[in-house]
Amino acid sequence: xxxxMRILILLARPAVVVLFGLFAATGxxxxxxxxxxxxxxxxxxxxxxxxxxxxxxxxxxxxxxxxVNLPGDRRRPLAAGLCGRRELTVVGVTAATIAVTASAALHxxxxxxxxxxxxxGAAYSLRPVRIADRGAVASLLLPAGYVAVPYLLxxxxxxxxxxxxxxxxxxxxxxxxxxxILLKDFRDVRxxxxxxxxxxxxxxxxxxxxxxxxxxxxxxxxILAGVRGFDAGLGTALGVYLVAALGLLGALSVDGGARxxxxxxxxxxxxxxxxxxxxxxxxxxxxxxxxxxxxxxVMFGLVLVVLGPARTxxxxxxxxxxxxxxxxxxxxxxxxSAVDHALxxxxxx
Amino acid sequence: MTAPLPHRGxxxxxxxxxxxxxxxxxxxxxxxxxxxxxxxxxxxVIFIALANMGSNK
Numbered sequence: 001x002x003x004x005m006r007i008l009i010l011l012a013r014p015a016v017v018v019l020f021g022l023f024a025a026t027g028x029x030x031x032x033x034x035x036x037x038x039x040x041x042x043x044x045x046x047x048x049x050x051x052x053x054x055x056x057x058x059x060x061x062x063x064x065x066x067x068v069n070l071p072g073d074r075r076r077p078l079a080a081g082l083c084g085r086r087e088l089t090v091v092g093v094t095a096a097t098i099a100v101t102a103s104a105a106l107h108x109x110x111x112x113x114x115x116x117x118x119x120x121g122a123a124y125s126l127r128p129v130r131i132a133d134r135g136a137v138a139s140l141l142l143p144a145g146y147v148a149v150p151y152l153l154x155x156x157x158x159x160x161x162x163x164x165x166x167x168x169x170x171x172x173x174x175x176x177x178x179x180x181i182l183l184k185d186f187r188d189v190r191x192x193x194x195x196x197x198x199x200x201x202x203x204x205x206x207x208x209x210x211x212x213x214x215x216x217x218x219x220x221x222x223i224l225a226g227v228r229g230f231d232a233g234l235g236t237a238l239g240v241y242l243v244a245a246l247g248l249l250g251a252l253s254v255d256g257g258a259r260x261x262x263x264x265x266x267x268x269x270x271x272x273x274x275x276x277x278x279x280x281x282x283x284x285x286x287x288x289x290x291x292x293x294x295x296x297x298v299m300f301g302l303v304l305v306v307l308g309p310a311r312t313x314x315x316x317x318x319x320x321x322x323x324x325x326x327x328x329x330x331x332x333x334x335x336x337s338a339v340d341h342a343l344x345x346x347x348x349x
Numbered sequence: 350m351t352a353p354l355p356h357r358g359x360x361x362x363x364x365x366x367x368x369x370x371x372x373x374x375x376x377x378x379x380x381x382x383x384x385x386x387x388x389x390x391x392x393x394v395i396f397i398a399l400a401n402m403g404s405n406k
Contacts, residue, residue, distance in 0.1 A: 008386075040394065
């Protein structure tokens with residue numbers, strides 16, 4: 001039981017769980033429910049179940065590709081041999097059932113949103129549709145589901161209708177997320193090319209991918225300028241994030257090795273998450289009628305909190321939790337050979 | 350005279366029952382795992398995103 005739960009947690013990628021949680025929180029804040037945290041909890045149940053379903057379906061369909069791209073990676077339990085296909089199928093069906101059932105506790109349209117999201121998740125990975133193999137279509141549709149479902153569930157935890165302002169904010173988040181999710185193909189490019197998975201990167205190359213990502217970042221930032229209560233503080237924060245992201249994408253457009261790519265892409269992800277957090281903070285402070293000076297101070301602090309780790313990531317890269325114990329390193333290191341002994345004896349003689 | 354029937358030994362429980370218990374275990378683990386992830390997401394989002402939330406009072 002514990003092993004299965006551990007596999008589930010690895011499967012769901014905690015960073016993605018937090019990202020989906022942030023999108024749901026954005027929806028709750030946009031609908032004016034930022035101070036009612038119970039609503040966030042209600043929205044998170046179908047959101048997380050939806051995420052688990054999508055990840056399971058993706059892992060089931062990409063098992064062979066993951067064995068090439070991520071051999072032995074425990075975050076891909078099927079490819080790593082930690083669980084079987086039948087077990088993962090049961091997990092997926094259970095997650096889908098929980099998602100639909102839990103969405104029924106929100107306002108009525110939430111069930112339709114969840115069902116549509118599950119259908120999109122299945123169509124993305126499973127044949128005969130398999131949107132994942134369709135290049136640009138995949139790059140446009142997957143972010144739509146990954147952003148819209150948690151965000152709309154957050155809105156529908158507060159009220160049963162969606163306004164034009166809600167859709168405008170969704171559009172800004174969506175455009176930004178497209179720009180970010182294109183970059184995940186850099187890690188998988190070798191296996192994708194081998195198996196004929198024609199991602200945007202495989203089709204168009206590095207420079208075009210970075211250029212398109214940059215375009216999405218600019219478009220997303222411009223759309224976010226129409227968010228409810230937009231002011232100079234939020235505008236400055238979004239502008240700083242945009243400049244930083246464009247700089248990172250410019251660096252990524254030049255091939256400097258896989259490790260450098262990983263550092264840059266991780267830094268872009270930090271800035272993307274920071275953008276979402278900043279939007280939530282802005283909506284919350286607006287609803288709470290905080291003074292302009294205090295809001296600007298908070299925005300300034302958030303920008304520092306986001307750019308600091310992004311800079312560290314670029315310079316040092318992700319911190320590995322795995323270290324080789326010193327004892328193992330000593331045992332593995334080759335001792336002096338017979339040739340070394342002979343040479344040292346010759347020198348003494 | 351016919352040969353006596355071979356002794357079959359003690360009856361083993363049907364495999365279907367063992368399979369259903371396994372499926373139930375996976376379902377339960379999935380439900381508990383999702384609940385745990387929801388709790389983690391809730392706590393993290395509360396601390397990260399809503400810590401600077403003001404009060405309407």
